[in-house]
Amino acid sequence: MQKRVTFNGWLLPMLLVLPQLLISAVFFFYPAGQALYQSLFIPDPFGLSSQFVGLGNFEYLLGDKYYRASFFTTALFSTLVTVVSMVPALLLAVLADRLIKGAGTYRTLLIWPYAVAPAVAGVLWLFMFNTRVGVVSWYLGQLGYDWNHVLNDGEAMGLVVVASAWGRISYNFLFFFAALQAVPRSVIEAAAIDGARFWRRFFTIVLPLLSPTTFFLLVVNIVYAFFETFGVIHTITSGGPQQATTILVYKVFSDGFVGQDLGSSAAQSVILLIVVGALTVFQFKFVEKRVHY
Amino acid sequence: MATLTLENVKKSFGKTDVIHGVDLSVNDGEFIVIVGPSGCGKSTLLRMVAGLETVSGGNIEIDGKTVNDLEPMDRDIAMVFQNYALYPHMSVRENMAYGLKVAKVPKPERDEKVAAAAQRLQLTDYLDRKPRELSGGQRQRVAMGRAIVREPAIFLFDEPLSNLDAKLRVQMRLEIKQLQSSLGVTSLYVTHDQVEAMTMADRMIVMNKGLAEQIGTPLEVYENPASLFAAQFIGSPAMNVLKGDVNNQTLSLENGASMPFTSKHQGPVHVGIRPEHIFPADDGILSLASSYAEPLGATTLLHGSLEGSNALLTVNLPGIAVGAGSPGQPHAKKFNFDAAHVHLFDLETGLNCT
Numbered sequence: 227m228q229k230r231v232t233f234n235g236w237l238l239p240m241l242l243v244l245p246q247l248l249i250s251a252v253f254f255f256y257p258a259g260q261a262l263y264q265s266l267f268i269p270d271p272f273g274l275s276s277q278f279v280g281l282g283n284f285e286y287l288l289g290d291k292y293y294r295a296s297f298f299t300t301a302l303f304s305t306l307v308t309v310v311s312m313v314p315a316l317l318l319a320v321l322a323d324r325l326i327k328g329a330g331t332y333r334t335l336l337i338w339p340y341a342v343a344p345a346v347a348g349v350l351w352l353f354m355f356n357t358r359v360g361v362v363s364w365y366l367g368q369l370g371y372d373w374n375h376v377l378n379d380g381e382a383m384g385l386v387v388v389a390s391a392w393g394r395i396s397y398n399f400l401f402f403f404a405a406l407q408a409v410p411r412s413v414i415e416a417a418a419i420d421g422a423r424f425w426r427r428f429f430t431i432v433l434p435l436l437s438p439t440t441f442f443l444l445v446v447n448i449v450y451a452f453f454e455t456f457g458v459i460h461t462i463t464s465g466g467p468q469q470a471t472t473i474l475v476y477k478v479f480s481d482g483f484v485g486q487d488l489g490s491s492a493a494q495s496v497i498l499l500i501v502v503g504a505l506t507v508f509q510f511k512f513v514e515k516r517v518h519y
Numbered sequence: 520m521a522t523l524t525l526e527n528v529k530k531s532f533g534k535t536d537v538i539h540g541v542d543l544s545v546n547d548g549e550f551i552v553i554v555g556p557s558g559c560g561k562s563t564l565l566r567m568v569a570g571l572e573t574v575s576g577g578n579i580e581i582d583g584k585t586v587n588d589l590e591p592m593d594r595d596i597a598m599v600f601q602n603y604a605l606y607p608h609m610s611v612r613e614n615m616a617y618g619l620k621v622a623k624v625p626k627p628e629r630d631e632k633v634a635a636a637a638q639r640l641q642l643t644d645y646l647d648r649k650p651r652e653l654s655g656g657q658r659q660r661v662a663m664g665r666a667i668v669r670e671p672a673i674f675l676f677d678e679p680l681s682n683l684d685a686k687l688r689v690q691m692r693l694e695i696k697q698l699q700s701s702l703g704v705t706s707l708y709v710t711h712d713q714v715e716a717m718t719m720a721d722r723m724i725v726m727n728k729g730l731a732e733q734i735g736t737p738l739e740v741y742e743n744p745a746s747l748f749a750a751q752f753i754g755s756p757a758m759n760v761l762k763g764d765v766n767n768q769t770l771s772l773e774n775g776a777s778m779p780f781t782s783k784h785q786g787p788v789h790v791g792i793r794p795e796h797i798f799p800a801d802d803g804i805l806s807l808a809s810s811y812a813e814p815l816g817a818t819t820l821l822h823g824s825l826e827g828s829n830a831l832l833t834v835n836l837p838g839i840a841v842g843a844g845s846p847g848q849p850h851a852k853k854f855n856f857d858a859a860h861v862h863l864f865d866l867e868t869g870l871n872c873t
Contacts, residue, residue, distance in 0.1 A: 420617050
């Protein structure tokens with residue numbers, strides 16, 4: 227039996243995909259086109275006219291050491307966010323998977339942080355680590371450590387990474403947990419009989435069987451770290467100190483809407499688009515080949 | 520090479536008792552088949568021997584050493600699972616070598632053992648394939664190969680053939696049996712298929728509701744079933760059971776017929792007669808009403824209701840015993856049986872009381 231739906235005319239199918247096409251056009255293609263167009267111009271300070279500069283904005287950006295630093299910051303930040311959000315999630319999922327009693331309760335509690343919006347999570351962590359009134363920084367002070375993420379690059383980076391990754395742990399946990407439940411019990415038992423102990427089984431049997439899920443989460447988390455962490459960075463550090471936490475997306479915002487350099491901001495958007503596109507293609511082409519069994 | 524002893528082995532999940540105490544003593548090199556219907560506890564028993572389930576009571580000994588609290592890996596066993604449980608991301612070679620690799624066997628020796636096992640199981644050409652590229656029978660062989668390369672003291676088989684088609688099952692049945700006898704490894708084999716039990720077992724355990732109903736060689740169980748359950752479970756088609764009564768020297772059946780019969784037992788009983796022990800006879804005391812024939816070629820099965828009662832009766836006749844012009848209609852209507860082939864079972868306990 228053929229399950230595929232067939233249409234006689236073209237009107238109905240067009241009508242059915244129209245909402246999706248419209249949304250893509252209005253919220254994706256139009257702004258992307260605008261960014262591409264604007265990236266070729268420099269507007270005057272009052273926004274009354276703009277001058278065509280060709281690839282001048284790009285040329286300037288690639289020669290700008292702050293922009294190159296932002297690339298490095300982004301790479302560091304997204305790597306850290308991905309690792310910090312995936313490794314604990316996997317560990318928690320493995321532990322929850324071994325539970326017999328109360329697994330449901332643990333699962334529910336572990337999923338809660340996902341419901342917290344990134345900006346709210348940012349404020350939450352900011353309060354805990356606030357240099358004057360934060361609970362954690364006060365305790366750190368008692369222990370003799372002077373926490374100040376407003377001045378210290380590393381501490382600022384650490385804080386935004388943790389705040390960004392925290393909610394994602396729940397999301398990743400959910401996927402890892404489901405994937406673990408889908409690993410056939412008998413395969414694990416066969417490995418146990420073959421003499422492999424828990425961690426050996428985990429690394430040689432379970433982890434390879436989880437690889438499709440791990441790959442999916444890798445892509446999703448990197449994209450998250452690139453784009454959706456804006457709220458966290460904006461609330462906690464605003465990109466500081468000294469641009470130490472200015473990732474590419476934040477720089478698009480601060481150069482464009484704070485610095486009013488719309489041409490450069492548009493050019494950065496275009497570069498970001500290319501970077502993420504390339505990253506995704508790379509992941510699908512090379513990493514995905516190795517995750518199927 | 521090892522012996523296996525179960526002493527009053529019990530298992531309960533919470534408050535539910537699933538195995539009520541099984542005793543068994545397996546000799547070195549023996550092939551024991553545990554047979555029983557779904558839910559009788561046969562797989563649980565096997566998994567307890569494997570160490571995949573905890574033992575709630577009693578004692579399991581391998582080679583005289585209690586293994587109740589040992590991890591599966593410390594019991595020197597290998598297990599073949601129903602769904603093969605191959606590692607899907609590893610090649611056939613890696614699957615078979617995994618146990619050796621974990622045991623830190625050096626690579627040359629590992630390769631040699633895998634090659635030898637592959638040779639034996641005709642898997643040499645498939646060593647670099649992944650399990651998903653193999654047929655059901657080949658996967659089954661890989662699972663066997665993984666078990667034999669480690670040269671364990673005991674093989675455990677958990678319904679290994681139930682995912683194969685009928686023809687392959689017959690072939691693999693023979694291969695497993697031959698492999699086991701040539702290696703001489705003590706084996707425990709769980710199945711729900713009484714044909715596998717009959718053909719493969721040195722001795723079989725018939726299990727029902729967490730109890731071993733009978734332990735014996737296949738022919739012992741077939742010829743002298745210890746209980747009504749064992750009688751009906753072993754043998755295909757299943758044994759006919761009629762209500763009857765033994766009084767003095769006479770056995771009377773529920774259809775009103777009677778025959779001379781000597782037995783210690785007196786009073787009402789279950790009367791068991793195997794379908795293949797019933798034969799056509801013009802003066803027979805069993806007459807079949809509205810019977811239907813299933814000609815299988817070598818034999819013909821007749822199913823019908825017994826005249827004079829509402830009992831159903833199955834008769835297994837040699838050859839093609841149906842009318843040529845009227846398919847489905849048997850030649851004979853009246854049947855008889857030998858008193859020597861009658862089994863009596865207690866109404867209450869179901870135990871053999873012939």
